[in-house]
Amino acid sequence: MSSKLRIIVTGLVGLYPVGGVAWDYLQYAIGLARLGHDVYYHEDTWSWPYHPIDKTYTSDPSxxxxxxxxxxxxxxxELKDRWHYLHLHSTSFGMSLAEFTEVARTSDVFLNVSGACIIPDRLSSRCVKIFLDTDPGYNQLMLSERFAWSENVERWCDSVAAHDRHFTYAENIYNADCLIPKVDFTWQTTRMPVVMDLWQRVASVPPPQNGAWTTVMTWNAFKGKLIYKDVEYNSKGAEFEKLLTLPQQTNVPLSVAVGGVKAPLEEIATAGWKVVDAPSATLTPESYQKFIANSRGELSPAKHVYVAMASGWFSCRSACYLAAARPVVVQDTGFSSILPVGKGILTFTTQEEAIAAIHEVEANYTWHTTAALNIAHEYFDSNLVLSQLLDAALSSGGRHD
Incomplete structure (x- = not known):
């Protein structure tokens, strides 16, 4: 895609102002700008933001x-004057509402990452509206079953349908083993973009010899039961519990930064994990990078719904570990037929396989760090990922074959 486009990118950074969330969404805007496009970040979730220091939702957007x-x-x-945070759909920060409305009126692409935001008023009629599903399985089940326990579910489903293109992190969605319902949408696949030069400094610094294998996770369970065809699908806590006793099977230090509510922190610590508070440890974009830099690699399960439905989802956070030249040992969600595994990325389905993978990396550490960084360049570089996304979205029909 060679022509310069005016692109609006959405996100959840104002709603959840912590390091990992900032990197997840804002690399989209930076990456598209690096491709030469006219890019603006916009956030309008109509929700009270979370204050990570006070650990509460607040009406104060400052x-x-x-x-x-x-x-x-x-x-x-270069983007410091190109953002618009609309608090509770009424008060603008960054750009004025009038300035942003003019951007919306003349936009070519509205990239709604995570379907996070309300489609702006006065959006150009020729603007291609892209819904980008970053939570596969959960979103499709919500679209299919329209669970009554989900607040404003009908409005959200109508909003998803109002988009022109539908992309997903479920890279396995059209393979026979994937159980995710298509719900009458044509899903095109994509993955997390990483602006590689922003991770170059982290990648150039070797981790401490006695550093821990780490991950960052939110414990929150779903607000209600996620049931599809008489099967209940769960969040990440259910899969983490299967690894609970892993520290007792290895001498390699393991650490988990946990956020959310109702996490069994004492039980996790008693099992041998070092437990840190995720919002505090990764509060800023810089501290998030530092947390990864101080890690030997990432050890992480995935949400049960991602695994059980064979989604092919791969973590945004894991992509950042790779860009930092940190190997990842992660639960296979079906991506092993899509991404290279065995060096840099190692997969597991059981606790025993996770232990074996960590020991394999430690035995050949430099080789795996080099492989991790190479995978990040080859598969997650924002130049590649975002060029492919735009090409697919703006091609005739943008359909799945």
Missing amino acids: YSAQYIQEFWEQYAP
Whole structure:
């Protein structure tokens, strides 16, 4: 895609102003700008933002607005005047509402990452609206079953349908073993883009010899039961519990940064994990990178729904570990037929396989770190991922064959 496009990218950084969330969404905007497009970040979730220091939702948007501004100033100053945070659909930060409305009126692409935001008023009629599903399985089951326990589910489903293109992180969605319902949408596949030069400094620093294998996770269970064809699908906690006693089977230090509510922190610590508070340990984009830099690699399960439905989902966070030249040992969700595994990325389905994978990496550590970084360049570089996404979205029909 060679022509310059005016693109609006959405996200959840104001809603959840913590390091991992910032990197998940804002690399989309930076990556598209690096491709030469006219890019703006917009957030309008109509929700109270979470304050990670006070650990509560708040009606005060000032922390979130400042957080977004500081990210641009530090990592992409060329975008520092190109963001619009609309608090509770009424109060603008960054750009004025009038300025953003003019951007929307003349836009070519509205990239709604995670379906996070309301489609703006006065969006150009020729604008291609892209829904990007980053939570596969959960979103399709919500579209299919329209669970009554989900607030505003009908409005959300109508919003998804109002988009012109539908992309998903479920890269296995059209293979026979994937159980995710298609729900009458044509899904095109994509993955997390990483702006590689922003991770170059981290990748150049070797991890400490006695560093832990780590991950960052949110424990939150779903607000209700996620049932499809008489099978209940669960969140990440259910899969982490299968690894609970893993520290007792190895001398390699293991650490988990946990956020969310109702996590059994004492039980996890008693089992031998070092437990840290995720919002505190990874509060800023810089501290998130530092947390990864101090890791030997990532050890992480996936949400049960991703695994059980063979989605092919691969973690945004794991992509960042790879870009930092940190190997990842992660639960296979069906991506092993799509991404290279066995070096840099090692997969497991059982606790025993996870232990064996960690020991394999430690025995050939430099080889695996080199492989991890190579995979990041080859499969997650924002130049490649975002060029492919735009090409697919703007081709005639943008359909799945």
